[in-house]
Amino acid sequence: MITSRILLSTALAAALAGGLSLGATAGGHGGNPAVDARQGQFQIMALNIGVLGNMARGNTDYDAGAAQAAANNLLTISQLDQQFHWPEGTDNASIEGTRALPAIWEDGSRVLEIWGEFGTGAEGLAAVAGDGLDAMRAALGPVGASCGSCHDDYRASDN
Numbered sequence: 001m002i003t004s005r006i007l008l009s010t011a012l013a014a015a016l017a018g019g020l021s022l023g024a025t026a027g028g029h030g031g032n033p034a035v036d037a038r039q040g041q042f043q044i045m046a047l048n049i050g051v052l053g054n055m056a057r058g059n060t061d062y063d064a065g066a067a068q069a070a071a072n073n074l075l076t077i078s079q080l081d082q083q084f085h086w087p088e089g090t091d092n093a094s095i096e097g098t099r100a101l102p103a104i105w106e107d108g109s110r111v112l113e114i115w116g117e118f119g120t121g122a123e124g125l126a127a128v129a130g131d132g133l134d135a136m137r138a139a140l141g142p143v144g145a146s147c148g149s150c151h152d153d154y155r156a157s158d159n
């Protein structure tokens with residue numbers, strides 16, 4: 001268990017690192033703002049890749065406009081600069097409420113490289129997502145692979 005004093009100072013440090021006003025970030029449900037932000041970005045990614053995955057598996061009809069919109073959203077998220085989302089001391093050995101493994105911050109971490117692979121995949125996907133089911137499905141593969149390879153090495157399997 002961590003004390004509320006440590007939680008608060010972590011929140012403050014994250015707020016200051018992000019250059020944000022304290023009023024907008026301290027408090028809430030007690031989460032760390034950087035952790036909340038990165039988990040939020042992953043939720044947006046999951047929602048949008050879910051739209052495409054359902055089309056790819058035939059659970060929903062392919063819709064070029066919806067496929068393009070979901071791919072564009074993935075590309076947009078991939079372009080968020082990650083530096084404020086991963087402050088030191090926000091691994092799952094240091095705080096609660098995160099599945100981020102300490103390996104992310106260790107020497108030789110490939111986490112940003114894999115984030116880059118996600119971005120390259122999202123670019124390829126956004127280029128063809130509206131061009132038909134087969135083109136979208138083929139381009140979805142590398143994006144899905146980037147999710148899995150990062151989770152394998154850098155995300156704890158449970159809370």
Ligand code: HEC
Pocket residue numbers: 035038039040042043045046049097098099100101111112114115118143144146147148150151154155
């Ligand atoms: C570069 C590494 C990396 C990539 C790429 C990545 N993830 Fe993650 N993901 C993580 C880590 C680390 C966490 C744990 C974050 C935390 O709990 O602080 C996570 C957490 C999540 C969560 C849980 C969020 C929550 O609310 O706790 C979801 C859902 C998720 N990822 C989906 C995806 C999807 C879908 C993709 C691909 C489109 C993806 N991720 C790509 C590293 C990655």
